[in-house]
Amino acid sequence: MNRDEFYHLLRASSRIIEEVRSQRGIDVERNPATLLVLGSQSILGSWHEDYLPESVTTSIEMDLAVLPSELDECCFDDPAQELADYVEGSIGEDSWFEDEFDIYAQAVDETTAVLPEGWKRRLVRVDGRDHGISSVVLCLGPYDLCAAKLAR
Known part of the structure; x- marks a missing residue:
């Protein structure tokens, strides 16, 4: 997944x-x-794909979690799951979106990854306003991403 595809999935989500x-x-x-980007594509929040090995950008999947706010908790029974279901159903695996663009969002929960203590303090905020993204986007820090991959 390159940077344009990264932003495309975030914008759609x-x-x-x-x-x-x-x-x-x-x-x-x-x-x-x-929105929280977990998994290998979160590296694109810290590094441009030109500086990464090609193998890092071959995935067509972005692991994406919704971090519910207090307002979400009031308006939904299970906001993280319900909002994830909307994403998965619209632009998830085997959707028209994947057929059209060869990329898709995999809705996950923030507990999907095994992460080291303090990982939330090291999240990388991605400014998506210039790309039509109105949500706040956070990606795992590169060291936390590596730790999560090693813990699998």
């Missing part, structure tokens, strides 16, 4: 999630969702 949240009465302009 953000639009789906913010639309659903808006339908539940959440002011998404003032309270955007927070």
Whole structure:
């Protein structure tokens, strides 16, 4: 996955999630969702693909979790799972999106990865505003990504 594909998946995920949240009465302009990129594609939050081995950018899958806010907790029974289901159903594996673009989002939970203590303090924030992404996007820090891969 290259940087354009990375942003494309994040933009599509953000639009789906913010639309659903808006339908539940959440002011998404003032309270955007927070998306967490787990897995190998999170390295694109820290490094440009030109500086990475080609093997790192061959995956067509992005592991994506929603970190629910207090508002989400009030408006959904299980916000992380419900919002993940919308993403998975729309742009997940075997979807029209994958058929069209050869990339897809794999909705996961933040507990999917085995992460070292303090990983949340080291998250990398990706500024997606120039790419039409209204949600807050966080990626694992590169050392935490490596630790998660070694723990598998």
